Amino acid sequence: MSPTQLRVEIRQETPAPRDLATNIEHVRTTIVRSSADLIAFPELYLTGYQTGQLDELAMTEHDARLDPLREACRETQTGLLVGFISPLATGYSDAYLAIDTDGRTLEAIHKTHLFGTERDAFRAGERIDTITLCGTQIGVINCFELEFPEVARTLALHGAELLIAGSANMRPHERDHRIAAQARALENRLPLAYANRVGTESGHSFCGMSCAVSPTGEMLGALDAHTPGSLVVDFTIAAPADAFADMLTQRRPSLYS
Numbered sequence: 001m002s003p004t005q006l007r008v009e010i011r012q013e014t015p016a017p018r019d020l021a022t023n024i025e026h027v028r029t030t031i032v033r034s035s036a037d038l039i040a041f042p043e044l045y046l047t048g049y050q051t052g053q054l055d056e057l058a059m060t061e062h063d064a065r066l067d068p069l070r071e072a073c074r075e076t077q078t079g080l081l082v083g084f085i086s087p088l089a090t091g092y093s094d095a096y097l098a099i100d101t102d103g104r105t106l107e108a109i110h111k112t113h114l115f116g117t118e119r120d121a122f123r124a125g126e127r128i129d130t131i132t133l134c135g136t137q138i139g140v141i142n143c144f145e146l147e148f149p150e151v152a153r154t155l156a157l158h159g160a161e162l163l164i165a166g167s168a169n170m171r172p173h174e175r176d177h178r179i180a181a182q183a184r185a186l187e188n189r190l191p192l193a194y195a196n197r198v199g200t201e202s203g204h205s206f207c208g209m210s211c212a213v214s215p216t217g218e219m220l221g222a223l224d225a226h227t228p229g230s231l232v233v234d235f236t237i238a239a240p241a242d243a244f245a246d247m248l249t250q251r252r253p254s255l256y257s
Contacts, residue, residue: 003239006136006162009036010231012210012223014199017048018057024065027082031072036232037101038134041082042197043111043143043168044094049201050085051121058087061097061108074103079134083142083166086110091123096140096166098131106131113151115144128154136237139190141165146180146194149187156188156248161237163192170204174225178209186217187247191235198226215239 011030016022023046030039044050047057059065073080079101086095086108094114098106110125128151130137139155139162146152146165155163163184169177177196185192191214198208211222212233221231241248 004237005234006038006134006237007036007232007234008162008164008193008212009034009039010193010195010210010212010223010233011039011041012195012208012227012229012231013042013045013197014206014228015042015045015048015197015201017201018050019048020046020057020059020065023047024068027080028068028072031069031076031078031080034076034078036078038079038081040164040166040193040195041080042195043083043166044085045082045166045197046084046097049168049197049204049206051117051202054085054092054121058085058092060087061105066097066105069097070099070103070105073099073101077101081133081140081164081166083168088123092121093125094118094122094142095125096142098133098140100133106133109140109142111142111145113145113148118144128158130155130158130160137161139163141184143167143169146177146184149184152184152188152190156190160188160190162235163188163190165192165194167194167196168204169196169207169209171207174207174209178211181211182213182217182219185213185215189215189241189245189247191215191237193233193235198228215241
């Protein structure tokens, strides 16, 4: 496969707590105004970082309230990844909504590794796999999952061509995600986009520092720790890895158990 370019807009935002209508409208407006192929918002953006009274906030990926986002994606031929709360048979999931360029909604992507008291509010997902969005195999990583090398490696082994991590990372853990983002890109030789939120909510202060990382771990761009904004990056997809540094083909799984 010849390398291609995918323009990704990484959004660093402060959502309105528990205000689905306001946050959905902001996402819709962003899609309409963007020149990107794919837009990535932070974890739980549509609801804010909430862990209580989730029945008031949860929606399936096919909820009619999300129709404006589907219509905007279809009209502009833009892909979307945005965090939301998804209902499950046994509770609720901290999840990602994925909408493709034709307005088609993919199955919700459920967070598999929950941080701290999130385990009291959400149920962990049981599947790690890539999705096809904008014609690209994408591995979606949700916040705390970024700190587990196994998650990104599993996505890489399943054919990911780009890693997109959305987060609600908070102080004092700024350094954790900066190091992890560069490490996950480097050790899998994959480009990575990281969209974290800013502002305060539910007793937490969120630390931004959204960024884009090359397959060699180089920072391609970064935002500060406080200010809402966006970072637009043209990622090269399916670029051949240096044979000497192709980690996936040099693995020895028989030694790792």
